[in-house]
């Protein structure tokens with residue numbers, strides 16, 4: 001086996017990635033009809049509620065079967081199914097609710113997120129920010145904390161992902177350190193300073209629950225309580241690893257195109273239920289504002305711009321095994337992906353989603369931002385004026401809002417995000433802004449948006465593009481025009 005790279009976040013590869021322009025960069029995005037994207041981004045509570053109830057119902061059912069089978073061989077398959085639902089299927093619930101896309105109601109996303117985080121022994125705040133970084137710098141070495149299969153992955157290291165008898169104890173030790181206020185450098189590199197305090201109380205909550213289960217097991221002199229709480233994270237992890245391996249394993253590192261480092265795999269309905277449709281993983285990475293239940297439809301919209309999906313899980317695993325075997329001898333080896341369609345616009349690394357781009361001139365101190373009838377209610381439109389980028393939104397009540405074009409958190413065009421009520425959700429990390437005040441209302445976005453007053457003149461939207469004062473000094477209705 002050949003020595004690999006240093007995958008530590010913030011390690012020696014981090015400055016190299018920055019120098020190569022791989023940090024917080026703009027990524028490829030295929031064209032899609034903005035109205036269709038708007039439809040696909042719509043959230044509801046019903047579908048996720050049914051799926052969550054089915055998941056928890058199955059978990060409770062197999063837990064009950066395991067209980068009444070104690071002392072018989074039937075307890076083994078019952079606990080195996082319980083563990084897979086707990087430490088395996090819990091992963092995609094954690095993921096979708098962490099993005100805030102599964103349910104429309106924020107509190108429902110939060111409840112399931114915290115529950116699933118505990119099942120996976122992931123500190124909620126730490127992993128929320130770790131996943132933000134994963135979406136910012138996907139599989140960029142030295143930056144992405146969620147590279148599960150560093151090159152070259154040996155059979156032993158792969159086995160440790162499927163049965164994390166070492167990793168889970170390491171996570172428990174890390175949790176204990178965080179409870180004592182000893183926050184490690186990796187966590188400090190992506191968790192904002194004002195959120196570090198949460199790591200401490202979240203760690204204490206985990207320790208309290210795990211200690212309770214352990215004390216119960218010791219007092220009753222039986223392992224059964226721990227088989228229900230704590231140990232399923234280990235013995236059920238194989239299902240999480242089974243799905244996770246299909247996401248990025250063996251694909252390219254240090255690229256700015258999810259078609260090169262992420263894999264979509266066709267799976268049957270049972271696997272898609274267990275995995276919350278995350279088999280459409282390329283689509284999820286490019287359009288994280290689309291909830292899991294709309295990913296199959298999104299796939300139909302954009303698949304002609306993507307690499308062909310693996311026809312089934314078996315085929316994906318065969319490719320992964322072949323690639324990893326070669327990478328064991330040659331870590332620089334990549335799975336060829338020369339069948340990628342050429343994006344419209346030639347070799348550009350970023351393609352907007354079809355919103356009109358208009359380079360304006362100004363008259364009487366006002367810039368013409370386009371026809372008064374655009375965008376439609378609930379829609380957004382990117383407006384480029386010279387080198388500056390703005391976003392024009394129309395709220396459901398017809399109010400037009402012009403904001404700065406790029407998210408205050410990172411490299412994303414807000415016009416490509418989802419307008420929900422009076423808020424826009426960023427297309428990169430699901431941060432949200434109140435379009436009436438500019439205030440950031442969902443992390444990771446924290447810095448307010450600049451808003452620009454607009455007027456309607458002669459059937460055109462015009463603006464001096466002079467930013468309003470800071471949002472906190474604004475009255476909500478003063479920066480937009482009802483039409």
Ligand code: FES
Pocket residue numbers: 407408409410411412426427428429430431432443444445
């Ligand atoms: S780029 Fe991160 S929330 Fe917008």
